[in-house]
Amino acid sequence: MARTGAAVVAGALALTLTACGGDDDKDGDGGGGGGKKTSGSVELPKLDGQKLEVAAVWTGPEQKNFTKVLDEFEKRTGAQVSFVPTGNNTSTFLGTKIEGGAPPDVAFLPQVGVLHQFADKGWLKPLGSEAQAQLDKNFSQGWKDLGAYKGKQYGTYVKAANKSLVWYNTDAFEAAGITDTPKTWKDFVATAQTLSDAGSPAVSVGGADGWTLTDWFENIYLSQAGPEKYDQLAAHKIKWTDPSVKDALTTLAGLWGKDELLAGGRSGALRTEFPKSVTQTFSGDSPAAMVYEGDFVTANINADTKAKVGTDAKVFPFPAVGDQAPVVSGGDVAVALKDGKGAQALLTFLSSTDAAEIWAAQGGFISPNKEMDPATYKDGVTRDIAKALLAAGDDFRFDMSDQAPAAFGGTQGVGEWKDLQDFLRNPKDVAGAQKKLEADAAKAYKSS
Incomplete structure (x- = not known):
């Protein structure tokens, strides 16, 4: 996208997030009702007695919420669907299952790079005509393209994520006398310092899960280096030793290098998994003031804290490091790993407005x-x-990172996840981090 496109999106985000900062339902249309009625609008076959298996990375509240979608599919078709959590190493988990002859019927892949790898290996089944019809009807070309590879449509991105959001504890901001949310990175770090000086752990970081650290880097890099450089680094057309990466890591070190600004310090952040990074911002005796991550944070706030989204827990766009605030998106693509009516029927349902509205x-x-x-x-x-x-x-x-080969951008304990954890541990070593990132990227892209 052009820089102007990014600006339009960032502006829309800023306006909508500011508008909904107070009463979270002032338009009166309720939390889950109102509007058009679409129940039963997608036709599904009868699958009485068929057993299907679905695999995805979700646990806790995210898994529970998705189960509501599966319950409706079972009700309409008569199939029995079981959910299997993959753990963070989705590609490794699924690869082992496939090579062992026992793949799940449907899987959600959190990285588009994994979709490409699996398609190259012949592990994915193309979308059937009914699922394709739902996809064509309900999704824009950009999202359709993400689920396609070499001219074939393999998947549908039914779950998206806006990964350019910072959530904050309104009580902590009020106690520190902060009335305006930061718009720039400089203001963000200054706000964190003000919060820390007022006695709040300023920023909660889920460093035990390396994927959260890649998201921090990507937002800073997109805003500071711009979309063209972002695309080049994503495709490994420029090296991680490029000066633009040095600039982004140096910027990130301006926060990560200030131990007092991180909840629990760097060592505490490295022991904190993503769900805890959210809950420790909105619960406990000394909650943190801010946590960065995507829209899916609300699942953890709603399930594991007493905070009310829009009142106790508010949100602002990730601050601008360069000329424009960043807008990074992610998502999970549903694919079939087995032939058969059941897998295609589930993909058809997942691509429908019915499933989306139940999940929402x-x-x-x-x-x-x-x-x-x-x-x-x-x-x-x-x-x-x-x-x-x-x-x-x-x-x-x-x-x-989701566009990269899984060995670099999508596997716990190795590649970018591990390298950025090491950088969080020692933010002064920018050159060392670049060297390790480039070595791991070169190896992964060469073998992909």
């Missing part, structure tokens, strides 16, 4: 499905985030 009503979810009723979103904050994403059309940048 649970919270912690946004959809790129442009035909679904936005009134079904559980809260106004999420609804406005989703509207801004749709307003972007095809003008978005997809998560960089």
Whole structure:
């Protein structure tokens, strides 16, 4: 997308997030109701007695919310669907299952790079005509393209993420006398210092999960280096030793290098998994003030804290490091790993507005499905985030690590995840981090 496109999206986000900062349902259309009625609008075959298996990375509240979608599919078709969590190493888990002759029927891949790898190996089944019809009806070309490879449509991105959001504890901001949310990176670090001086752990970082650290880097890099450089680094057309990477890591070190600004310090951040990074911002005796991550944070706030989204927990766009605030998107693509009517029927349902609206009503979810009723979103904050994403059309940048081979951008304990954890441990060693990132990237891209 052109820089102007990024600016339009960032502006839309800023406006909608500001507008929904207070009452999270002031438009009166409720958390999960109102609007058009689409129940039963997608035709599904009878699958009485068939047993299907679905695999995805989700655990806790995210898994529970998705189960509501599977329950409706079972009700309509008579099939029995079991859910299998993959763990963070999705590609390794699924690869082992496939090579062992026992793949799940349907899987959600969190990295587009994994879709390409699996398609190259012949492990994916193309979308059937019914699923394709739902995809064509409900999704823009940009999202369709992400689920395609070498001219064949393999998957549908039914779950999207806006990964350019910072969530904050309104009590902590009020106690520190902060009335305006930061718009620039300089202001963000200054706000963190003010919060710390007032006695709040300023920023909660889920460093035990390396993927959260890649998201920090990507937002800074996109804003500071710009979309063209972002695309080049995502494709490894420039090296991680490039000066633009040095600039981004140096910027990131301006926060990570200040131990007092991180909840628990760097060592505490490295022991904190993503769900805890959220809950320790909105619960406990000394909650943190801010946590960075995507819209899906609301699932953890709603399930594991007493905070109310839009009142106790508010959100602002990731601050601008360069000329424009960044807009990074992610998502999970549903694919079939087995032939058969059951797998294709589930993909058809997942691609429908029916499934999207059931999922949206649970919270912690946004959809790129442009035909679904936005009134079904559980809260106004999420609804406005989703509207801004749709307003972007095809003008978005997809998560960089998710575009990389899994060995570099999508595996716990190795590659970019591990290298950025090491950088969080020692933010002074920018050159060393660049060297390790480039060595791991070169190896992964060469073998992919």
